[in-house]
Amino acid sequence: MVDLAMLDIKRLISHVVPRRQPNDVLPRLSESEPVLDDSTRLHIKAKVIQTSKSRFACNVLLDDQSTSPIPGFVSTLMGTNSSSDFVSLSRRMAEHLFQSQTGVNSDGLLTVITGDLGKKPVVALLKLDKEAGLQWEEVEVNGKHTISFKRVDGLTLTQTMKVFKAAVFIEDGVVPLKAKGIVSDHQRSYGARSQVADFFLGKFLGCRLAEEPTVTTRKFYEAVEEFINNSITDPELKGRYQIALVAELTSGEATISPVDFARDHLEVDHRSSLVSLLEARGIPVGGIDKDASLIGDRLRYVHVGFDSGLKVTGPKDAFADRVTMTEGEGGLTRLVLSDKLKVLGSGR
């Protein structure tokens, strides 16, 4: 993942993009850049960083086969310093977002940001929701001190509010269309391949994942299994972690967060080592799209092999219910299997 600590935000503009409705209310497009004070700039930068590190963030490339105009706009913005170009292209991005959306997509702001990271141009797009809240104020009523409230409708990017859809593109001379990016979309949790989930990444942004989820999922599985086999000596923990790994990969969640996996399933002494191993293997630790197609067979069964040649194999659920492994004396492992005997034979 890219380090955005040294991102320098230079320009920002926002446009109102309403929800598509039968009596179409059109986008309200800004005509010029606002004045950007340091405090606002740093606040927005912090939100961009948080979004890039969320479990819904993934590495992407601009898709040169896409019909979306965004890749072209991004490329142009990276090559221009002109304020009028910036305003004009951002307006076209907002119009494209409006056209791409359906009545399902919420209204909000499209915020377009340009800047640089080191010497590389950066373009970011944030779709911001707005919330209503209450602002409180200390006042005097009839000479007495009290707190009054006032409803405020246009709140966005509050301390706890997350950015549900965002994209950050950085120039990269090596990849197609010369930019790589990070896209975060919380709706991807509802099904990695659904039309709803694909709207932001594919239809609006014109991007594709930098690596197929099948490949990343397999890499994650193999790295964790390697960690369990090579770094964990306690057989009970080995068994527990293996079952947790299989459960994670066969659950209904559309994404995996390796950091959450480590936190939820590993002992505290092992968490950091696993995350370090995954990072060393180039596997994103915030979140990855899950697709276990390449490893489906391997997830159905758990295998335990011993030095003597003895092997125990079984469906993962049966393993969890009927097998316990503990550390015995002299570095041996005790495996206890409780089940009704079905067949006993000999031969290879």
Added chain:
Amino acid sequence: MIDIGLLCEHWRTKKPLYEQLATNVVAELGSLLGARGVGCEISWRVKSLDSFLRKAVRKQYADPIGQTDDLAGVRVLLLYKTDLPRVLECIDAAFDVVERVDLNDRLRKNPIGYQGVHRVVRLRTSEAPGEGNPLLELRCEIQVQTRAQNVWCEAQHDLVYHDPSDAQIPDQIDRANNRLTVLMELFDDEMCRIRGEVLAIEGMKEAQVLVHLEHHFYPLARRSYDKGLSVAVVRALLPLLEGQTVDQIGADLDGFVSGRRAKLEYVFDEHRKDDRPEVLFLFQPEALLILALFERDRFRLQDVWEGLFPREFLEGLLNVWGESIM
């Protein structure tokens, strides 16, 4: 005879330049002292018009403009007088020193007294005065004092109802003044001694770790910090460093900082005027320890932190580092 009109005219026309000179001196000195790990406060002022006129009358200057060296004044307040040599080295390295006043020299005759150090400086350049930059013609006085010396000086201004060179001061007043001076010196000496002894005590690990952190913090932050908060945070995080000696912790910190110096300098520069509450911890030395521990084991760090301090502060610090609590 003093030409008041001339002095007023000089002050009014040159005041913006003196302000610029003083801020330049503060910036240059702050950067150098920070890089040398000297903890201090640096302030500046341009002498007010009435103060300028009063001094000219009191001192009976023949040439008040030429003889007043402190129209632009910078004060360096040290925590420990043992830092004085490093401060003087920085001043000598950064500026053309026009005049040196070491009040220690006077003490050879009278062993008790104010030990402050003053330097009158010009900005350093290869351009000759009078050519090009008008700041180069102007002088700035840098006073270097400890906090105790500063309190003593302030008190002397209030106590002096006589000419200090007057040999007819009653003995009891002289002795009383000397006692104040001795107290000042004792305070400074004890500050240094206590600091040294605290750092040497077995079990004062958080203080010793903090000294290592300060060494890297001051060049980056260039400001003072809340020491009580730092001690509390370092103490809370020490269990994550169990089994390591202070020297090992220091070596790890050295490695962390040297390997990320460009990023650290960028982050500190970017947030120097950032007053958002969530970045409060960036300008505390323990920020470096927190970031190092996050790289080493984010899970343990988070567990310890969230048990004791608001999560928002950890998230704020991690965000400026390009990270987030996932």
